[in-house]
Amino acid sequence: MRIAILATLTVSALSRPALAQFTLEQARSYPYPTELTAAPSGSRIAWAFNEQGRRNLYVAEGPTFAARQLTQYDRDDGQELTSVAVSANGRWVVYVRGGDHGSNWDDALPVNVGSNPVPPKVQIFSAPFEGGDPKPIGDGDEPVVSPRSDVVAFVKGGQIWTAPIDGSAPAKQLFSVRGEASDPRWSPDGSRLAFVADRTDHAFIGVFTNDSTAVTWLAPAFARDRSPRWSPDGRRIAFVRLPGAGGAPDSLLPPRVNPWEIWTADATTGAAQRLWKSRETLVGSVPTTDGGTNLAWAASDRVVFLSYQDGWPHLYSVPAAGGAALLLTPGRYMAEHIALSADRRWLLFAGNTGADSLDIDRRHIVRVPVDRAAPEVMTPGSGLEWNPAITGDGGTLVFISATPQRPPLPAAMPFTPRAAVRTLGADRIPSDFPTGLVTPRQVVFRSADGLTIHGQLFEPKGGKSRKPAVVYVHGGPPRQMLLGWHYSDYYSNAYALNQYLASRGFVVLSVNYRLGIGYGYDFHQPPNAGARGAAEYRDIQAAAAYLRSLPQVDAGRIGIYGGSYGGYLTALALARNSDVFAAGVDIHGVHDWSTYSRAFERQRYEQSPDADTALATAWRSSPVSSVGSWKSPVLLIHGDDDRNVRFSQSTDLVRRLAAAGVRFETLVIPDDTHHFLRHANIVTVDNATAGFLERQLQPGTTTDTRATGHQ
Numbered sequence: 001m002r003i004a005i006l007a008t009l010t011v012s013a014l015s016r017p018a019l020a021q022f023t024l025e026q027a028r029s030y031p032y033p034t035e036l037t038a039a040p041s042g043s044r045i046a047w048a049f050n051e052q053g054r055r056n057l058y059v060a061e062g063p064t065f066a067a068r069q070l071t072q073y074d075r076d077d078g079q080e081l082t083s084v085a086v087s088a089n090g091r092w093v094v095y096v097r098g099g100d101h102g103s104n105w106d107d108a109l110p111v112n113v114g115s116n117p118v119p120p121k122v123q124i125f126s127a128p129f130e131g132g133d134p135k136p137i138g139d140g141d142e143p144v145v146s147p148r149s150d151v152v153a154f155v156k157g158g159q160i161w162t163a164p165i166d167g168s169a170p171a172k173q174l175f176s177v178r179g180e181a182s183d184p185r186w187s188p189d190g191s192r193l194a195f196v197a198d199r200t201d202h203a204f205i206g207v208f209t210n211d212s213t214a215v216t217w218l219a220p221a222f223a224r225d226r227s228p229r230w231s232p233d234g235r236r237i238a239f240v241r242l243p244g245a246g247g248a249p250d251s252l253l254p255p256r257v258n259p260w261e262i263w264t265a266d267a268t269t270g271a272a273q274r275l276w277k278s279r280e281t282l283v284g285s286v287p288t289t290d291g292g293t294n295l296a297w298a299a300s301d302r303v304v305f306l307s308y309q310d311g312w313p314h315l316y317s318v319p320a321a322g323g324a325a326l327l328l329t330p331g332r333y334m335a336e337h338i339a340l341s342a343d344r345r346w347l348l349f350a351g352n353t354g355a356d357s358l359d360i361d362r363r364h365i366v367r368v369p370v371d372r373a374a375p376e377v378m379t380p381g382s383g384l385e386w387n388p389a390i391t392g393d394g395g396t397l398v399f400i401s402a403t404p405q406r407p408p409l410p411a412a413m414p415f416t417p418r419a420a421v422r423t424l425g426a427d428r429i430p431s432d433f434p435t436g437l438v439t440p441r442q443v444v445f446r447s448a449d450g451l452t453i454h455g456q457l458f459e460p461k462g463g464k465s466r467k468p469a470v471v472y473v474h475g476g477p478p479r480q481m482l483l484g485w486h487y488s489d490y491y492s493n494a495y496a497l498n499q500y501l502a503s504r505g506f507v508v509l510s511v512n513y514r515l516g517i518g519y520g521y522d523f524h525q526p527p528n529a530g531a532r533g534a535a536e537y538r539d540i541q542a543a544a545a546y547l548r549s550l551p552q553v554d555a556g557r558i559g560i561y562g563g564s565y566g567g568y569l570t571a572l573a574l575a576r577n578s579d580v581f582a583a584g585v586d587i588h589g590v591h592d593w594s595t596y597s598r599a600f601e602r603q604r605y606e607q608s609p610d611a612d613t614a615l616a617t618a619w620r621s622s623p624v625s626s627v628g629s630w631k632s633p634v635l636l637i638h639g640d641d642d643r644n645v646r647f648s649q650s651t652d653l654v655r656r657l658a659a660a661g662v663r664f665e666t667l668v669i670p671d672d673t674h675h676f677l678r679h680a681n682i683v684t685v686d687n688a689t690a691g692f693l694e695r696q697l698q699p700g701t702t703t704d705t706r707a708t709g710h711q
Contacts, residue, residue, distance in 0.1 A: 021434065021436040021503050022432075022434035022436065022500070022503060024496075024497070024500045024683065024686055024687055024690060025683060026430075026432050026433060026434055027433075027434055027496040027497070027499055027500045028052075028493070028496050028679075028682065028683055028686065029052060029430045029432070029433055030407035030408075030429060030430075030433055030492075030496070031049045031050065031051040031407070031409075031425065031428040031429065032049070032050045032407070032408060032489045032492060033047050033048065033049055033050075033058075033400055033408055033409060033410050033425070034047065034048050034050070034081075034082075034387075034489065035047055035048040035081065035082060035083075035084035035095075036387050036389060036398060036399070036400055036410055037084050037085055037086060037389060038086065038342075038389040038390065038391045038392060038398060039086035039087065039088065039089075039090045039391070039392050040086075040088045040147070040342050040392045041088055041089070041090065041342070041392035041393065042061075042090045042391070042392050042393055043061055043062030043063070043065075043391045043392070043393050043395065043396060044059065044060075044061045044062075044086055044090040044129060044391075044392075045059065045060050045061070045065070045086070045389070045391065045398050045410075045412075046058065046059045046060075046070070046084055046085075046086050046093045046129075047084065047410050048081040048082075048084055048095070049069075049425065049428060050080075050489065050679075051428060052076065052679045053075075053076025053077070053078070053678055053679025053680065054073060054074055054075065054076060055073055055079065055080060055081045056069055056070070056071045056072065056073050056081075057069075057070040057071045057081060057084065057093055057095060057127065058070060058410075058424075058425060059086075059093065059129055060410075060412075060424055062391060062393075062395065062396055062412075065396075065398075065412045065422065065424055066424075067410070067424045067425040067427075067428075068131075070093060070127050070129075070131065071127060071134055073097075076678055076679045076680055077113065077114055077120070077678070078111050078112075078113030078114070078672065078677035078678040078681075079097050079098045079111070079120055079677075080097075080098070080099065080100070080101065080111075080677060081095050081096070081097055082095065082096045082099070082101045083095060083096040083124075083141070083142065083143050085143070085144070085145050086129065087145045087149040087165060088145070088147050088148070088149045088392075089149040090129055090392075091128065091129055091130075091149065092126045092127070092128060092129060092145070092149065092165050092166070093126065093127045093128075093129055094124065094125070094126045094137070094143050094145050094152055094165065095124070095125055095126075095127075095143075096122065096123070096124055096125075096140075096141055096143060097122070097123055097125060098110055098111065098120055098121060098122035098123060099111060099122040099141065100643055100673045100674070100675060100677065102490070102644075102674070102675055103643035103644055103673065103674060103675075104643060104644045105643050106643045107141075107643065108122055108140075108141040108155075109122070110122055111641065111671075111672075111673055111677055112641075112671050113671055113672045113673075113677055113678040113681065114671075114678075115670060115671045121139050122139065122140070122141060123136055123137075123138070123139055123140075124136070124137040124138055124139075124140055124141075124143045124152065124154055124163075125137060126152070126165050126166065126167060135166060135167030136167055137152055137154070137163045137165070137167055137171060138154065138156065138161060138163050138170070138171030139156060140154040140155055140156035140161060140171070141154060141155050141156070142154055142155040142182060142183070142184065144184050144185065144186060145165065145186075146165075146186050146190040147186055147187075147188060147189065147190040148189075148190040149165065150164065150165055150190075151163065151164055151165055152164075152165050153174065153184045153186065153193055154171075154184070155181065155182055155184065156171075156173075158179070158180040158181055158182075159173055159174075159175070159176055159177070159181050160173070160174045160175060160181050160184050160193065160195055160208070161173050161174060162174045174193070174208065175208050175211075175215065177197050177206060177215060178197065178199060179197040179198050179199035179200070179203070179204075180197070180198045181195050181196065181197055181198075181206075182195065182196050182198065183195060183196045183226065183227070183228065185228050185229070185230060186230075187230050187234045187267070188230055188232060188233070188234045189234055191209070191234075192207055192208060192209050192234075192267065193207070193208045194206070194207050194208075194228035194230065194237055194267070195207075195208065195228070196225070196226050196227075196228065198224075200245070201224075201244055201245035201246060202221075202222060202223060202224055202244045202245070203223075203224045203225050203226060204217050204218070204220050204225055205217070205218040205225045205226075205228045205237065205239050205265070206218070207237070207267055207270075216267070216268065216269070216270045217270055218237060218239065218263075218265035218267075218270045218272055219263065219265055219270060219271065219272035220270075221241070221244075222244045223241050223242060223243060223244050224241070224242045224243070224244055224245070225239050225240065225241050225242075225263075226239065226240050226242070227239055227240040227292075227293060227295045229295050229296055229297045229303075230267070230297060231264075231297050231301070231320065232297065232299070232344060234267065235266070235267060235268075236264050236265060236266060236267055236297075236320070237264065237265050237267050238262060238263070238264045238275070238295060238297050238303050238320070239262070239263055239264075239265070239295070240260055240261070240262060240263075240293050240295055241260065241261045241262075241263050241274075242258070242259075242260050242261075242286065243259070248606060249604075249606050249607060249608040249609075249611075250608060251608055251609050251610045251614075252599055252608045252610055252611065252614035253532050253610050253613065253614050253617065255282055255525060255527070256285075257280055257281060257282055257284070257285055258285035258286045259277075259278050259279075259280045259284065259285065259286075260278050260285070260286045260293065261274050261275075261276065261277045261278065262274070262275045262276040262277075262293075262295065262303060262305060262318070263275060264303070264320060275303060275318060275320065275322060276303075276305075276318050276325055278307065278309065279309055281309075282521075282525065283308050283309055283310070283311055283521050284307070284308070284309045285308070287306055287307060287308045287313055288478060288524075289306070289308075289313045289334065289336055289478065289517055289524075290336040290337055290338075291306065291336065291337075291338055292306075293305050293306055293307075294306040294315070294338045296340045296344075296347075297320070297344070298317060298340060298344045298345070298347075298370035298371075299343060299344040299345045299370055299371075300345075300370065300371045301319065301320045301321065302317040302318065302319055302320060302370050302371055303317065303318050303319075303320050304316065304317040304328075304340070304347060304370055305317075305318075306335065306338065307325075308521050310327065310330075311520050311521045311522070312331070312332060312333065312334055312520055312521065313334045313335055313336065313517075314327060314328070314329045314330070314334075314335060315327075315328040315329045315335050315338065315347055315349070315368065316328060317370050317371060326371070326372075326373065327373060328347065328368045328369075328370070328372070328373050328375065329349075329351070329366070329368055329373070329375050330373060331353060331375075332520065333351050333352050333353035333359075333360070334351060334352055334517060334518055335349040335350075335351050335366070336349060336350055336351075336517075337349055337350040337363075337386050337387050337388065337487070339388055339389050339390070340370075341390040341394065342390065342391075342392045342394065343394060344370065345369060345370060346367050346368070346369060346370065346390065347367070347368050347369075347370055348365060348366070348367050348388035348389070348390060348397070349365075349366055349368075349388065350363040350364070350365060350366070350385065350386040350387070350388065350399075350487070351363065351364060351365075351366045351375075351377075352364075352480070352518050353366065353377065354377050354380050354381075355377075355380060356380075356382070358382075358442055358483060360454070360518065360519070361442055361454055361456070361480070361481075361482055361483045361512075361518070362382075362383075362384050362482055362483055362484070363384050363385060363386045363482065363487065364377050364378070364379045364380060364381075364384075364385055365377075365378040365379045365385045365386075365388045365397065365399050366378060367397075367415075367417075376417045377417070378397060378413075378417050378418070378419075379399070379401070379413075379418075379421065380418065382403070382404075382483075383401060383402060383403045383484065384401070384402045384403070384482055384483070384484045384485065384487075385399050385400065385401050385402075385411070386399065386400055386487040387399055387400045387487065390415060394415065395414065395415055396412050396413070396414060396415060397412070397413050397414070397415045398410065398411065398412045399411055400487065401421065401423060402484055402485035403484055403485075404437065404438075404439045404440060404483060404484040404485070405435075405437045405439070406429075406485075407429065407433070407485050407492070408485050408487075408492065409423040409424060409425055409426055409429075410423070410424040410425060411423045411424060412424060434499070434503075436461070436503065437499050438458055438459060438460070438461065438499065438502050439483075440456035440457060440458050440483055440484070440498075440510070441456070441457045441459065442454065442455075442456060442457075442483060443455045443456070443457045443509070443546065445542055445543070445545075445546045446542065447514075447538045447539045447541075447542040448538050448541065448542065449535075449538055451514060451523075451526075451538075451539065452519075453511065453512065453513065453514075453539050453542055453543070454512045454518075454519070455481075455509050455510055455511045455512060455543060455546070456481055456482070456483055456509070456510045457507070457508070457509055457510075458498050458499065458501070458502040458506075458507070458508035458509075458510070459502065459507055459552075460502045460503065460504075460505050460506065460507065465551075465552060466552065466553070466554040467505055467506065467507050467552055467553060467554060468505070468506055468507070468553075468554055468557035468558070468559065468693075468697040468698055469506060469507040469508070469509065469547045469550075469553045469554070469557065469558045469559070470501055470506050470507070470508050470509070470558070470559045470560065470561060470693060470697075471508075471509050471511060471540065471543045471544055471547065471558070471559070471560045471561075471573075471581075472494060472498055472508055472509065472510040472511070472560075472561060472562060472566070473511060473513070473540060473560065473561070473562030473565075473566035473569045473570055474491060474494065474510070474511075474512070474516070474562065474565070474566050475490070475562065475563050475564030475565040475566045475567070476515070476516065476564070476565050477513070477515035477516055477530075477536070477565040478515065478516060478517050478524060479491065479516055479517065480512055480516050480517050480518035480519075481494075481495075481510045481511075481512055489675075490563075490675055493682055493686070494510075494563070496686075497686050497689065497690065498510060500686070500690060501690060501693070504690065504694060504698075505698065506693070506697075507547065507550065507552060507553050509543050509546065509547055511539060511540065511542075511543040513536045513539035513540060513543075513569070514526045514529060514535065514536045514539055515529050515530065515536050515565075530593070530621065531593035531596070531597065531614075531617065531618040531621050531622075532614075532617060532618075532621070533617060533620075533621055534572060534621040536569070537569060537572055537573070537576070540560070540569050540572075540573055541573075541577065541580070544558055544560075544573075544577075544580050544581065548580075556582065557582055557697045557698075558580065558581060558582060558697075559581060559582055559583045559584055559585075559693050559696065559697050560573050560574070560581045560583075560584040560585075561584055561585035561586075561587070561689055561693065562585075562586075562587065562589070563587035563588055563589070564587070564588055564589065564590075564644060564645060564674065565589070565590070566587070566589070567586045567587045567588055567589020567590070567645075568589040568590040568591065568623065569589075570584045570585065570586045570587075570589060570634075571584075571586045571589050571591055571623035571634070571653070572622075572623045572626070574586075574623075574630055574632050574634055575623040575624075575625075575626035575627055575629060575630040576626050576629065578629065578630060578631035578632040579631075581632055582632055582696065582697060583632050583633050583634065583692070583693065583696035583697060584632060584634050584635075585634070585635045585637065585688075585689045585692055585693065586634055586635070586636050586637070586650075586653075587637045587638070587685065587689070588637065588638045588639065588642055588644070588645050588649075588650065588674055589623075589645065589649065589650070590622075590645055590649055591622060591623045591624050591649045591650070591652065591653040592619075592622045592623075592624045592649065592652060592653075593618035593619070593621055593622045594615055594618045594619045594622060595649075595652075596618075596646075596649070597618075599614075600614070600615050600618065623653070624652070624653060624656055627656045627657065627660050627662070628660065630657070630660065630662050631662070633662075633663040633664060633665075633696055634657070634662070634663075634664045634665075635664070635665045635666070635667065635688060635689070635692040636650050636653065636654060636664060636665070636666045636667070637666070637667045637668075637669070637685055637688065637689070638650040638667075638668060638669070639668075639669040639670075639671075639672035639673055639674065639676060639681070640668060640669070640670055640671065640672075641670075641671050641672060641673050642673055642674045643673055643674060644673075644674035645674060650666075654666060665692065667684070667685065667688050669681050669684070669685070
């Protein structure tokens with residue numbers, strides 16, 4: 001047994017000159033755009049670029065939309081830029097710097113990837129659109145700019161604060177309420193503020209007017225209310241209502257119906273009535289795809305929302321005066337990254353739809369009017385597009401665009417289907433970014449129980465006829481890997497690593513296993529999955545079987561890697577099928593479901609009727625339950641400020657593997673999170689992953705490893 005703490009591991013780019021066309025550092029050198037947003041008026045837009053860890057804001061303005069760097073952060077310090085917004089008058093760009101906003105907990109706490117004695121803060125800034133130094137607004141999160149463009153409201157310490165947008169005066173607490181205040185929303189005229197007051201087992205929607213007027217509570221009930229949305233005239237508010245917490249403990253193993261309703265209330269009196277009620281079925285439950293219910297108050301006095309009720313996450317609209325809900329996006333595809341135009345007449349979204357049968361594994365921008373079912377694909381073709389917005393003047397559609405070869409960039413086109421597209425900021429792609437990337441091929445195969453599974457196959461160019469292979473398993477699990485660069489920076493990193501592995505002579509299969517999105521409700525919410533039985537593992541076995549069927553694959557040299565939920569399935573594969581998977585890399589995976597959820601903790605006299613059975617099922621669904629049959633070597637990687645999967649999940653597994661005599665190596669990243677916010681740490685993790693797979697599956701590969709450990 002070899003236990004090692006890997007300090008650095010750099011794979012030599014020269015070890016296999018016939019295949020190694022680029023280094024991993026080159027593959028990871030691309031700038032990654034996020035937070036693309038448009039001003040409510042005019043043609044000004046802004047976004048964030050992550051350039052090898054140096055995160056900065058960029059802006060552009062029509063008609064030329066020439067990209068211009070706005071901020072000057074020059075270090076790879078792990079401080080992300082989020083909540084980017086342009087003021088209504090176009091003069092200011094507001095943003096949050098710091099935190100880990102993709103986490104399950106502590107997302108607004110500082111991230112100190114540099115292990116500095118004085119940690120950075122999570123702060124709100126404003127920067128003049130025309131240029132100039134950013135101005136600190138205050139410590140906090142969730143900023144929203146007033147429609148008057150004069151002040152910013154934000155959340156700090158569970159209360160709502162405000163500050164002048166130009167930073168001319170210190171921030172002050174706007175009011176104080178019981179519970180945790182969040183989701184501030186300005187009225188259209190900027191005179192009032194709606195918000196959510198979360199009081200643990202229930203939540204209210206409140207409306208603040210001024211210091212001398214009591215907060216108006218909208219139809220307070222034994223319920224959890226959320227997502228306040230103002231009507232265009234500022235007289236009413238729509239919101240989502242869910243049942244309050246409590247009741248007798250329910251069974252843990254069967255899936256539960258989670259019903260919800262849409263209510264509308266008078267913003268002055270608080271009087272409210274129910275507008276729409278979901279079906280009390282599994283498909284009618286609160287949607288769990290991007291944006292959840294995606295509630296908005298649109299033009300023509302219609303309220304729009306997303307529901308899974310017909311088996312796909314689709315958009316609907318209902319008259320605010322009452323009536324039947326209208327399905328706006330019929331078809332076998334999903335809608336996500338949903339935006340409402342400034343005039344509230346159009347819904348924009350990214351959908352896996354189009355004339356090409358391969359589009360189910362892509363994303364294209366689709367527009368649909370809010371009052372009729374007339375969706376149009378705006379960006380057809382073999383590329384991928386997401387994160388749409390319309391400029392405030394209504395003339396230009398902006399979005400993020402990529403191809404299988406070109407990494408993501410902001411793009412703009414006239415708000416007309418199939419119009420010419422121009423990319424923004426292409427000069428930020430380094431000159432040595434690889435040009436020899438493969439185009440992943442869609443493959444479809446069946447799991448042992450007959451379920452159709454999609455994957456993307458990365459096939460190396462040249463080299464020996466019988467090649468080693470790797471199954472890549474995404475995390476989430478509500479994710480879908482695509483036929484090109486991904487709309488998540490975490491999975492774009494995986495795409496780059498898969499490309500690099502292909503260049504090193506590996507056949508790589510990225511598998512879209514059940515529990516993922518893009519293929520309908522039954523695929524997204526299958527029975528007996530996860531802690532309820534790990535049914536999705538059949539799809540990982542099917543992926544390995546598919547690779548073994550390929551004449552170019554050496555069936556004795558198949559590895560596996562993945563992060564988060566992909567780390568869990570990697571560990572499960574090695575524990576259950578070391579006869580199939582010769583080696584693996586488990587990146588911050590879940591290893592023991594029985595300790596992962598509080599649902600298994602005894603907290604009251606009453607217990608779930610199937611508590612014992614559910615606990616036993618969770619244990620059997622966990623990699624730790626099968627350590628006795630784990631034979632293949634593994635590399636375990638985890639950041640110890642992980643806010644999605646507890647670091648203890650890997651600490652526990654290390655002890656078990658050591659006791660069982662399993663060969664393993666470890667890589668610990670101090671003070672970084674689940675998302676490895678420091679670019680240098682991502683490169684370290686990727687190099688370690690590629691290096692381990694090469695050493696285990698391609699004997700004779702030259703690596704430069706500096707490690708400490710013992711036999």
